[in-house]
Amino acid sequence: MPKLTIDGREVEVAPGTTLIEAARRLAIHIPHYCYHRGLSIAGNCRMCLVEVEGVPKMMIACHTQAADGMVVHTDNDKCREYRAAILEFILVNHPLDCPVCDQAGECKLQNYYMEHGTAGSRVDEDKVKKRAKAKQIGPNIMLDSERCILCSRCVRFTDEITHTHELGITERADHSEITLAPGAWLDNRYAGCVVDLCPVGALTDRDFRFKCRVWYLTAVDSICTGCARGCNITIHVNRDRPHKAGGTRVMRYKPRENPAVNQWWMCDAGRYSYKQIDHERVDSAAVDGRPVAVEQALDASAAALKRAAAAVAVLCATTATNEELFLARALFAGALGGHAAYLAPPQGEQDDLLLLADQSPNTRGAQEILGTEVRDPVGWVKAHGVKAVVVVGEADLTGLKAEVDHLTVIATHPGKAAAQAHVLLPGSVHAEVEGTFTNHAGRVQRLRVAVPPIRGAVETWRLLLELAGRLGHPFDFAFEDDIFAALASQLAPFAGLSHDNLGRRGALLGSGAPQPTEVV
Amino acid sequence: MSAPKLLSANFGSEVSFHLDHYLERGGYEQARRVLAEMAPEAVIDQVKQAKLRGCGGAGFPTGMKWSFIPKGGAKPVYLAVNADEGEPGTFKDKYLLTYEPHMLLEGMLICAKAVGCHKAYIYVRGEFDLPIARMEGAVAEAYDRGYLGPDVMGSGFAFDVVVHRGGGAYICGEETALLESLEGKPGHPRLKPPFPALVGLNGCPTVINNVETLALVPHLLRLGAGAFLDLGVPTQGGTKLYCVSGQVNRPGIFEASPSVTLRQLIDDYAGGVRGGAKLKAVIPGGLSAPVLKPDELDTEASFEGLKQVGSMLGSAGLIVMDESVCMVEAMRTITQFYAHESCGQCTPCREGTGWLRRIVERILAGHGRAEDTDNLDSIARKITGTTICPLGDAAAWPVMGFVEKFRDEFEYYCRTGHSRVSGARVAG
Numbered sequence: 001m002p003k004l005t006i007d008g009r010e011v012e013v014a015p016g017t018t019l020i021e022a023a024r025r026l027a028i029h030i031p032h033y034c035y036h037r038g039l040s041i042a043g044n045c046r047m048c049l050v051e052v053e054g055v056p057k058m059m060i061a062c063h064t065q066a067a068d069g070m071v072v073h074t075d076n077d078k079c080r081e082y083r084a085a086i087l088e089f090i091l092v093n094h095p096l097d098c099p100v101c102d103q104a105g106e107c108k109l110q111n112y113y114m115e116h117g118t119a120g121s122r123v124d125e126d127k128v129k130k131r132a133k134a135k136q137i138g139p140n141i142m143l144d145s146e147r148c149i150l151c152s153r154c155v156r157f158t159d160e161i162t163h164t165h166e167l168g169i170t171e172r173a174d175h176s177e178i179t180l181a182p183g184a185w186l187d188n189r190y191a192g193c194v195v196d197l198c199p200v201g202a203l204t205d206r207d208f209r210f211k212c213r214v215w216y217l218t219a220v221d222s223i224c225t226g227c228a229r230g231c232n233i234t235i236h237v238n239r240d241r242p243h244k245a246g247g248t249r250v251m252r253y254k255p256r257e258n259p260a261v262n263q264w265w266m267c268d269a270g271r272y273s274y275k276q277i278d279h280e281r282v283d284s285a286a287v288d289g290r291p292v293a294v295e296q297a298l299d300a301s302a303a304a305l306k307r308a309a310a311a312v313a314v315l316c317a318t319t320a321t322n323e324e325l326f327l328a329r330a331l332f333a334g335a336l337g338g339h340a341a342y343l344a345p346p347q348g349e350q351d352d353l354l355l356l357a358d359q360s361p362n363t364r365g366a367q368e369i370l371g372t373e374v375r376d377p378v379g380w381v382k383a384h385g386v387k388a389v390v391v392v393g394e395a396d397l398t399g400l401k402a403e404v405d406h407l408t409v410i411a412t413h414p415g416k417a418a419a420q421a422h423v424l425l426p427g428s429v430h431a432e433v434e435g436t437f438t439n440h441a442g443r444v445q446r447l448r449v450a451v452p453p454i455r456g457a458v459e460t461w462r463l464l465l466e467l468a469g470r471l472g473h474p475f476d477f478a479f480e481d482d483i484f485a486a487l488a489s490q491l492a493p494f495a496g497l498s499h500d501n502l503g504r505r506g507a508l509l510g511s512g513a514p515q516p517t518e519v520v
Numbered sequence: 521m522s523a524p525k526l527l528s529a530n531f532g533s534e535v536s537f538h539l540d541h542y543l544e545r546g547g548y549e550q551a552r553r554v555l556a557e558m559a560p561e562a563v564i565d566q567v568k569q570a571k572l573r574g575c576g577g578a579g580f581p582t583g584m585k586w587s588f589i590p591k592g593g594a595k596p597v598y599l600a601v602n603a604d605e606g607e608p609g610t611f612k613d614k615y616l617l618t619y620e621p622h623m624l625l626e627g628m629l630i631c632a633k634a635v636g637c638h639k640a641y642i643y644v645r646g647e648f649d650l651p652i653a654r655m656e657g658a659v660a661e662a663y664d665r666g667y668l669g670p671d672v673m674g675s676g677f678a679f680d681v682v683v684h685r686g687g688g689a690y691i692c693g694e695e696t697a698l699l700e701s702l703e704g705k706p707g708h709p710r711l712k713p714p715f716p717a718l719v720g721l722n723g724c725p726t727v728i729n730n731v732e733t734l735a736l737v738p739h740l741l742r743l744g745a746g747a748f749l750d751l752g753v754p755t756q757g758g759t760k761l762y763c764v765s766g767q768v769n770r771p772g773i774f775e776a777s778p779s780v781t782l783r784q785l786i787d788d789y790a791g792g793v794r795g796g797a798k799l800k801a802v803i804p805g806g807l808s809a810p811v812l813k814p815d816e817l818d819t820e821a822s823f824e825g826l827k828q829v830g831s832m833l834g835s836a837g838l839i840v841m842d843e844s845v846c847m848v849e850a851m852r853t854i855t856q857f858y859a860h861e862s863c864g865q866c867t868p869c870r871e872g873t874g875w876l877r878r879i880v881e882r883i884l885a886g887h888g889r890a891e892d893t894d895n896l897d898s899i900a901r902k903i904t905g906t907t908i909c910p911l912g913d914a915a916a917w918p919v920m921g922f923v924e925k926f927r928d929e930f931e932y933y934c935r936t937g938h939s940r941v942s943g944a945r946v947a948g
Contacts, residue, residue: 041711042711043711043866043908044865044866044867044908045866045867046866046867046868046906046907047867049906056905057905057906058905058906063711082902082906085868085902085906086867086868086902086906088902089867089868089870089871089872089875089902090867090871092871092872092874092875093871093874122891122895123875124882124889125875125878125879125882126878128874149867150864150865150867150870168706169706169864170706171864172689172691172860172861172862172863172864173859173860173861173862173863173864173870173873173874174859174862174864174870174871174873174874175864176864176865176870
């Protein structure tokens with residue numbers, strides 16, 4: 001195991017470890033553009049030049065392997081001088097259009113130049129004009145070649161991760177450009193990732209372009225609800241300037257690194273699913289189709305459930321959080337002596353990268369907490385003699401209303417379930433609650449509140465607590481973490497887990513406690 | 521002028537490129553002997569003892585390069601012949617391809633035996649129409665007559681050769697860009713390590729040698745290592761081809777011992793400066809080599825000799841300039857070349873070469889500024905040593921050399937807006 005010294009600190013690393021990774025172990029950040037841990041090493045940006053004692057040339061930290069006894073400097077005068085020189089080279093042809101560039105505020109060129117650049121400019125030459133200026137290269141992607149610093153991350157992504165090879169670099173010298181392969185269109189399932197990878201504003205997302213300056217955004221950790229993979233994401237919320245985007249609260253999803261789940265990536269279907277959060281929400285309670293206050297609707301639902309006594313059931317969609325599922329189970333199967341089950345999740349396409357056929361984020365949680373899967377709700381209520389049903393989430397309930405005396409639906413969007421309801425209650429989506437999902441592999445992962453429930457809606461877990469109270473079975477839960485604590489104490493696979501100790505990367509069912517998280 | 525003409529005796533011949541002519545001169549005898557009776561290690565030892573050095577530009581010891589190839593590995597070993605001669609001022613390899621294609625093939629056969637290689641590619645500069653035709657003709661002849669193929673000269677040794685026409689990019693003369701190009705990819709140099717001796721063409725061990733280097737190998741074996749070394753200097757055996765161009769009376773290609781001086785090459789071989797004009801500057805080793813002034817010309821034109829005066833032998837292309845040359849204008853030609861030929865892969869070369877070119881063009885247009893001369897030098901210094909391949913150094917060294925040795929000419933142009941030499945201003 002080579003032991004080396006970086007900026008005066010010793011570190012021992014596995015053979016083959018590069019200097020940039022060895023430094024990362026010491027929480028030393030070496031500036032870089034082309035290097036990305038999920039991609040092959042290109043070594044073309046030269047931003048990570050460091051000094052290795054005894055080596056006359058500056059060495060790139062992304063490619064140079066640690067050797068025993070090596071003494072490395074990453075931030076001495078020489079390093080800073082070369083870093084400034086590389087930044088100066090990059091800016092020779094980079095347009096100074098930051099005021100109209102979407103990347104401004106999250107641009108690695110801006111950020112590094114602030115930290116490492118020279119204050120003045122000695123470039124007085126015309127910049128090279130390139131062919132692709134604001135050119136659409138895929139359904140969601142725009143290319144601005146003049147902003148491109150040719151780090152080749154996007155090319156390597158399409159070569160190495162999606163294996164779709166849409167992109168290449170053509171021309172030579174300072175006329176080099178990212179180009180679509182002949183006849184190609186950047187429309188693979190993961191194309192949006194090239195925008196995340198682009199360190200500058202060369203690749204931008206048509207969905208986000210010119211909608212919001214990034215410094216108005218707040219990033220909140222969450223989990224994508226597109227499929228059972230449970231890709232780790234951040235939800236970017238426009239809290240400061242909602243009027244700038246027509247009141248839209250959630251502006252975008254960005255993938256968040258989790259080596260055990262999605263590495264650095266997410267699919268476009270998931271990426272753009274944020275639009276559902278504010279789109280055509282159920283924002284009012286209703287009884288028999290008439291809008292009423294939520295309290296009135298809860299009263300009506302509770303009265304109907306009481307009439308049915310123990311002939312009650314809850315059917316949960318697999319979009320419900322573990323906390324919501326546990327409350328549903330505790331109330332209906334526990335306190336009321338009825339039934340609790342989950343609705344079979346809808347299936348879609350899958351691929352060999354991330355996307356899974358199961359399109360629900362919490363099927364595994366429902367399996368663990370509710371156990372019973374229901375494919376035919378009508379047949380199931382008949383078989384169990386159920387008189388009153390509460391459905392949490394969306395499902396095709398055709399014919400169910402006719403089979404039971406009462407149907408309450410807690411819905412977030414108008415749909416097949418909401419249309420059937422005697423009592424409709426406006427519930428919450430994942431971005432509006434604290435909670436957890438359990439992904440297909442049994443990893444319990446946290447959701448954080450990104451936005452409050454949309455005007456008119458109530459957190460689903462609060463609706464369930466309110467019903468419980470009205471049915472004479474109040475639970476002593478103040479917040480979602482209390483519910484999870486009860487869940488962890490009652491269901492063995494969740495034992496030892498808590499909202500606090502799940503961390504940013506979650507923990508596997510049965511692990512008792514989360515694995516220590518890696519330094520980021 | 522006593523060195524024997526090992527390589528150039530038949531330059532200009534109408535017949536030397538035919539197999540029969542080569543055989544009449546004892547051709548393929550050394551390859552036959554090596555294939556029949558010499559162990560690979562013995563061949564490599566001879567090449568090492570003879571101090572044969574790579575003639576592509578770097579002067580790397582050839583025997584050492586061959587010895588880096590792993591013995592008995594599972595992967596095939598390739599030989600790639602670098603015939604992508606593109607260094608401005610250099611035109612020796614195209615003569616060898618045109619007039620002595622079989623000499624190259626014989627050298628390749630000997631190398632192949634030494635490193636255990638059975639397949640070779642000759643990567644020829646795309647513009648070399650006649651040299652490519654001659655080389656292809658020679659390869660066809662050699663296959664027909666059993667000097668290439670599954671059983672070379674009845675030795676049981678198989679050896680295949682493919683002539684590959686390049687696309688006309690200077691960068692593909694850089695050995696790893698050449699490999700990328702051979703693999704059908706853009707000519708972008710690779711990060712090293714790994715070096716081609718371990719991971720080269722198609723991921724397999726690969727020897728990459730220059731044409732002249734390999735053409736010397738049959739002579740080395742014929743003469744023996746000692747006699748071959750005696751032809752040169754203690755650090756560099758054999759003769760050397762020198763290309764002399766520019767303002768001389770007899771520009772051309774000359775074979776000499778590397779003990780020859782630059783002044784001898786210019787005065788004795790190339791007939792002196794044209795029209796008896798006064799010599800101003802010499803670029804000794806192809807465009808990339810730092811420029812020398814007249815008082816530095818008594819230097820031995822060997823790899824080590826030129827290193828000692830801060831320049832290099834490189835590809836042995838001497839570009840001679842007399843007093844009528846404006847160094848700022850000459851700088852434009854040089855910076856334009858590298859700005860055009862940079863592959864664009866890594867930042868300092870991609871952006872720096874174009875930046876240097878634009879500054880020089882602005883000076884020539886009469887818009888120079890006091891700080892431009894210093895800026896040219898400092899920009900070049902940040903290109904050297906920071907790039908993936910040596911093209912960055914090659915682009916930067918001439919700038920640093922010109923500014924160091926002709927600073928007053930640059931400063932004068934910046935100050936006055938016109939050339940001190942010609943009085944002219946180049947329209948911007």
